[in-house]
Amino acid sequence: MIPITDNHIHLDRKGKGIIAAKEFANAGGTHLILVSKPSWTIGVNVTEPDGFKPVFEETNSIAREINQSDIGVTVFTVLGVHPAEITRLTDQVGQTRAEELMIRGLETAERFVAEHEAVGIKTGRPHYEVPDSIWDASNRIMAHGMTLARDIGCAVQLHTETTDAAAVADLAAIAKKSGLAPEKVVKHYAPPTVQVFEREGIFPGVLAGKGAIEVALAEGSRFMMETDYIDDFERPGAVLGPKTVPRRTKQLIERSGEEAEAVEEVFWKVHKENPEQVYDIEITI
Numbered sequence: 605m606i607p608i609t610d611n612h613i614h615l616d617r618k619g620k621g622i623i624a625a626k627e628f629a630n631a632g633g634t635h636l637i638l639v640s641k642p643s644w645t646i647g648v649n650v651t652e653p654d655g656f657k658p659v660f661e662e663t664n665s666i667a668r669e670i671n672q673s674d675i676g677v678t679v680f681t682v683l684g685v686h687p688a689e690i691t692r693l694t695d696q697v698g699q700t701r702a703e704e705l706m707i708r709g710l711e712t713a714e715r716f717v718a719e720h721e722a723v724g725i726k727t728g729r730p731h732y733e734v735p736d737s738i739w740d741a742s743n744r745i746m747a748h749g750m751t752l753a754r755d756i757g758c759a760v761q762l763h764t765e766t767t768d769a770a771a772v773a774d775l776a777a778i779a780k781k782s783g784l785a786p787e788k789v790v791k792h793y794a795p796p797t798v799q800v801f802e803r804e805g806i807f808p809g810v811l812a813g814k815g816a817i818e819v820a821l822a823e824g825s826r827f828m829m830e831t832d833y834i835d836d837f838e839r840p841g842a843v844l845g846p847k848t849v850p851r852r853t854k855q856l857i858e859r860s861g862e863e864a865e866a867v868e869e870v871f872w873k874v875h876k877e878n879p880e881q882v883y884d885i886e887i888t889i
Contacts, residue, residue: 606868607889609635609875610849611809612682612761612792612830615666616641619835624846625670629677632850634889636679637830637879638667639726639761639792640713642686645836650693656685656709660716680885682761683716684726684749685709687742691730694738703741707748714752723883724790725753728763743778750782750789759882761790761809769800776804790828790882796820798827807882812844812852821856825873828882829853 610628613636615621628636640663643650648658660683667679685706693702716722727749729742746762753760760779765771776786786805794801794808796819801808809830810820820827829852831844853871860867876887 605889606853606872607634607875607887608632608850608853608871609637609828609879609887610831610833610846611637611790611828611879612639613637613833613846614639614641614835615833616646616835617662617666618646619837620846621666621835622670622673622675624833624835625677625679626675628846628850629675631847632854633846634677635875635879635887636670636677637723637761637883638663638679638681640681640683640686641834642688644692650689650705650709651697653705653708654712655705657712659683660713660722664716664721678887680883681716681722682724682726682759683713683722684724684761685713685745686726687728687730687746687763688732690738690742690745691734699737699741703745706745710745710749710752714756717756717758722758723885724759724761725749726761726763728761728792729765731763731765747778747782750779750784753788754782754784758884759788759790760784761792763792767791767794769797772797772800772804772806776806779806788882792830793832794827796823796827798823798825802826807878812848817852817856821867821870825870826878828874828878 667681670679713725727746779786779789789806792809796810796816808827810827812829829849831848833846
């Protein structure tokens with residue numbers, strides 16, 4: 605038996621919530637990196653410097669409930685500010701105030717990490733087209749998040765635009781300028797271009813859609829697997845379901861036939877050694 609880790613999943617009490625964690629476990633999953641949701645999706649309206657704190661507390665509350673249950677899944681949390689917050693906040697309070705609130709939110713997330721209540725910080729920049737001023741502000745916010753991660757010694761998960769080689773190099777350069785080792789940076793929702801990421805030092809969290817993991821494995825084992833399950837009944841079928849990572853892992857091992865043992869060793873690295881290295885956690889079964 606090997607551990608099976610989903611590098612990026614969301615759970616929401618208004619959605620399946622803990623039932624989704626049970627589905628993950630029943631499919632063979634053992635560990636989740638639970639990432640905080642955008643504030644508006646859980647009914648939080650951020651107006652004050654500590655406005656993101658309820659979002660983080662809710663994320664950790666769900667994680668504690670799972671960890672204290674008999675589901676058999678261990679949950680670690682990554683907390684932070686979704687880059688799309690800047691668009692909503694700018695519409696509400698103006699860009700300058702929006703940037704300030706998002707920076708304060710990242711600093712709140714840093715405090716959770718410092719108190720061992722999270723293992724990483726989430727930040728990034730919009731994955732959709734925005735004005736130059738918003739893009740520049742988003743890069744400043746992301747760089748600040750990286751600096752905080754450097755100071756506290758934790759990982760950063762990035763939500764960004766689709767990453768070709770140039771974008772990966774740009775993200776690595778921002779990390780280095782911020783003083784954060786690229787090896788502590790995870791590109792969430794990454795394409796399976798494992799070697800591109802390896803050249804720059806960043807870890808890809810490869811979306812476990814059909815065919816993607818096969819492509820990733822052809823380039824190496826320096827990646828993690830994720831679903832980006834959003835747990836929202838209003839968006840059924842969005843991204844991937846909670847069973848996907850364990851099912852895909854088991855399918856690929858079973859299909860490998862006589863090479864099953866070797867493939868299992870590769871997934872041992874993907875699901876255990878890589879997340880342990882990035883997040884400074886212990887993956888045990």
